[in-house]
Amino acid sequence: MAIGIVIKAVHNGPNRRELVNPWWLVMEHFAESVENLSSGLRNACSGMQCSATANDGKIGRADDDSGDLGSVVNRKFLFTTRRTLFVSLSLSLWPYPSSVFTAQALGDPSVTIDEVTPTISPSGSLFPTEERIAQLFEKNTYSVVNIFDVTLRPQLNVTGMVEIPEGNGSGVVWDDQGHIVTNYHVIASALARNPSAGQVVARVNILASDGIQKNFEGKLIGADRTKDLAVLKVDASNDLLRPIKVGQSSSLKVGQQCLAIGNPFGFDHTLTVGVISGLNRDIFSQTGVTIGGGIQTDAAINPGNSGGPLLDSKGNLIGINTAIFTQTGISAGVGFAIPSSTVVKIVPQLIQFGRVVRAGINVDFAPDLITNQLNVRDGALILQVPANSPAAKAGLLPTTRGFAGNIVLGDIIAAIDNKPVKNKAELYKLMDEYNAGDKVILKIKRGGQSLELPLILEESQ
Template sequence: MAALFCLQNNFFPLPKLTTPPSSTAKTLTSVTTRRAIIFGSSFTVLNSKPLALALAQLLPTDELQLQEDHVVQLFQDTSLSVVFIKDLELSKVPKSSSKGVVLNEDEDAKLEGTGSGFIWDKFGHIVTNYHVVAKLATDASGLQRCEVSLVDAKGNNFYREGKIVGFDTAYDLAVLKVDVDGYEIQPVVLGQSNNLRVGQSCFAIGNPYGYENTLTTGVVSGLGREIPSPNGGAIKGAIQTDAAINAGNSGGPLIDSYGHVIGVNTATFTKKGTGVSSGVNFAIPIDTVIRTVPYLIVYGTPYTNRF
């Protein structure tokens, strides 16, 4: 409003004091009154416009383009750290195990499911949901395999077999290890979940229904939710979001506007009998992941299971 008032002053300068004091006072009163009337009418016009239109006129014309460019860059940077996980069942136990690419599912194995994960460190540790690799974790036949599709720092795709390092069914978390010799990989940037606010933007990256490198957007819809865990207990403190999460998104990262991982996409409520997502989706908070994963890498089990 100060800017508007300044404009009014530019249009209506005060007269020079060339008239008697009494006349000057009258002139000043008249000018001030006219200023107030014009200022008031401008104020009324501004406030009669929809808020969105008024803001749009005040913002730079390329503001929308800048926002879109930011989201595009966010995806390009973070997607290098997201992996595609295939759950395979071999037709027979191989004579030898290769640390390279696993067997082709069309010839030697059957594809049983897909999921997502993200690169934890440069040593090839991959974080995902336990339910994504549950068959491999509990396999007694030797037929279960996990194929992990990664992208190196230069954007080159390569495949490796994922080996179970550890898992925690209480929090639906698991860690895989892949051989990355000869490749430079890009770990995710970890954020915090204890300072999240309902309404802030968030983004999910994963492989829903096998469609690799899918980005969905939304907001943090709720905090401190409770969702069921694979061991029959409850995961407390889950993040609720309306960013679309479907089958195949599990284990992928939920990130904030800075590209920092704030959660692990885990579950969605589906409409009964349809399997269709209701739009109410959940992620395990990254603070829980940060407390859990180091123990899984070192010991293979959660801290609580070692005593």
């Protein structure tokens, strides 16, 4: 005899016993059928002498230690009563969650779709501030490009999100000749191979007016590790090149609004809004150098934003986003940008010469560790002065050893044109304000004396 069992479980609330055909009711019916079968077998064997030995399973006679067939069934088949079988089946099914059963939606036929569909309110016009920000983004997003270092490739992880290597970032269209400005560290991996000018070091994606990304080869024009800036060139048509407008970073004020556009984590053309939260910050670049005059902002800047623009409320470029202060690898509300005043001074030189021509004194200065050990607390200590150099001709003295082997300190530059110099880094910052050939007045400390020496700055080596 075959017994078919169909189990339909409905999980729609706590009153499961009131539902149709719950699984426990079907199990109870099954247990009742087994009990009826057992009772039928006992009735059929009534008056018969049946037995079964426990040793070899053979049917014996009445004098054996046996009973009727119903007793045999009771001994051989466990849980022959309805209650015990129901309990055993319940325990066996207990670990399985309700989600393994097929759900049946009850619905509410008393309502119509129109009755439960809400009224959609018209969006209306944007507030003036929202409209202005939206217009600034639409206007400037075409001036922002996506840059991929050719030596690196993005990888797809198991969650479907794109992992962005350090060499992927953003850039800005500088002019209609195809020059693209970005950070040095965005293409640092390719630059580490010492490429020649004109060599392809990156892939550049430019957004067209139809919303499609156009891919171009980014050829190296010039790079400046000291200021974390680099210039690429792409062979793109003029209709794709929309140069960004450059503003003045020198007139910025803490608290004014700013916008950052870039490609954080591979999400192209992303806008974040914030305020200028600090000025004249020292930026510790990923290339290992310190950049002075940095702009601090709370506009979210994440990996992939590097090289993108920081805009003022008029849509003018006031900085190139370059770094974030973080302990987790994501934005912590403290981002930094290279001021446009530095960018304007560096980029034209990179385009014309492929490098930056800096003014300098061209002497060797003592590292901060040595100056501290020599008890020099203020100024830049000169270690060596090349022979026949302008510095030597101006009368600057190096650090030497005396006859007894003691160290004789050289000249300590304390100021340039009455601008104080606290250490070597401060001196390099001041050099950014001058050009090769400029004449300056150095205020130096020599022993216990203070002297002033005129010096013509030369090209930094």
